[in-house]
Amino acid sequence: MAEIKIPKATAKRLPIYYRYLNILHDAEKNRVSSTELSEAVKVDSATIRRDFSYFGALGKRGYGYDVDTLLKFFKKILNQDKLTNVALIGVGNLGNALLNFNFHQNSNVRISAAFDIRPDLANTVQSGVPIYPMSELRKQLEDQQIKIVILTVPESVAQNVTDDAVAGGVVGILNFTPLRVSVPTNVRVQNVDLTNELQTLIYFLDHYNDNEEN
């Protein structure tokens, strides 16, 4: 499936570029230089050109990049033209915030099902998303062909819930729990560890006096 093999660091920046290109498009700008982009997304301009060049020559020398061309290209690359349904497991504190937010705006992602163990939540609808009991996890994931889940359950049950989700065919997990869950090699886990982010920030502030983004 990977026609083009690009560095991970580049892949992580693509959505950032994509988002800013949309802003430019909305502002009816039709060209942009790597320098200009650089200031907006806070990535070195050389890095941007390098990143773009993995996909071939997208720009014109002495001119810059055509916003619409880039946009169309990234839309395809990032699968922005098809909607991806994801499920959320654990409708608590954080789960609710995410449900409510639901990535709506110009995003291609939508939480289309949620799950929780609390009986009073089962079979209700929160922010337009149906909440199912955990007993239906596997069935619903399979029926709805959901391949990605957002994990916002307590750490103590994270591994069990993960195992269930994987059994239901999930291949991508956005993990908000501090636990580094174990998964088969074909499953990808993206950890979002908020406590960790804060502690890292504090560490950097205490130990470095200079600064660079990230």
Next chain:
Amino acid sequence: MAEIKIPKATAKRLPIYYRYLNILHDAEKNRVSSTELSEAVKVDSATIRRDFSYFGALGKRGYGYDVDTLLKFFKKILNQDKLTNVALIGVGNLGNALLNFNFHQNSNVRISAAFDIRPDLANTVQSGVPIYPMSELRKQLEDQQIKIVILTVPESVAQNVTDDAVAGGVVGILNFTPLRVSVPTNVRVQNVDLTNELQTLIYFLDHYNDNEEN
């Protein structure tokens, strides 16, 4: 301040190690090998040994690492022995979830003040944290000597709010908005871009069939 200059990649892993060491401690385990740690935190054992070695010889050959020694050491390194107060700006959807969570458990971080522009929130207390009106932002940050803020306001006002916070003496920002805010070089921004994380996950699933953590 930076007695030891360690790689950024290492610094980002320290809180992860620290957390697992606490778990070991609670389970009354008093030794751990890099291999064992490796499985738990999903970091290559050679990387772990290398990471630890930046701080000197913390382990014993043929034995492993003493959990309590490591724990004490990391506690100091990570400033876990003193409480860090942070402020949260934007008590909405996500802000509320974070307030409510408030990093309580064995963390050294606490949200001690929150700010929002909504008049009905001003001067109330949410989850034990006082909420101030934005007009008091600078004064409170200065009075309470808060150097770090969590930014959960709408993207459209993120830059303005950031400028205010920086004017109030803030040097670290945990930024949940999709905007890459501009700050003076002495201020560090840690971006947590949830939409981005999801899109990156989707990208990886679409374009790579193999898997590695992160």
Next chain:
DNA sequence: CTCGTTTTGTGAAATAATTTTCAATAAAAA
């Protein structure tokens, strides 16, 4: 106290990511 075993710590090699540099070229100005 000796010996086999475990496991660290670390040079060196490999890999990954960023930054620098600059020739090539397009667009704009003269």
Next chain:
DNA sequence: TTTTTATTGAAAATTATTTCACAAAACGAG
């Protein structure tokens, strides 16, 4: 048309990070 300016694309240099692989140290069994 010619010159100037802007800007890419790509190679090279640099910097950062991970991994390998093994000697040396320390453990623990006997």
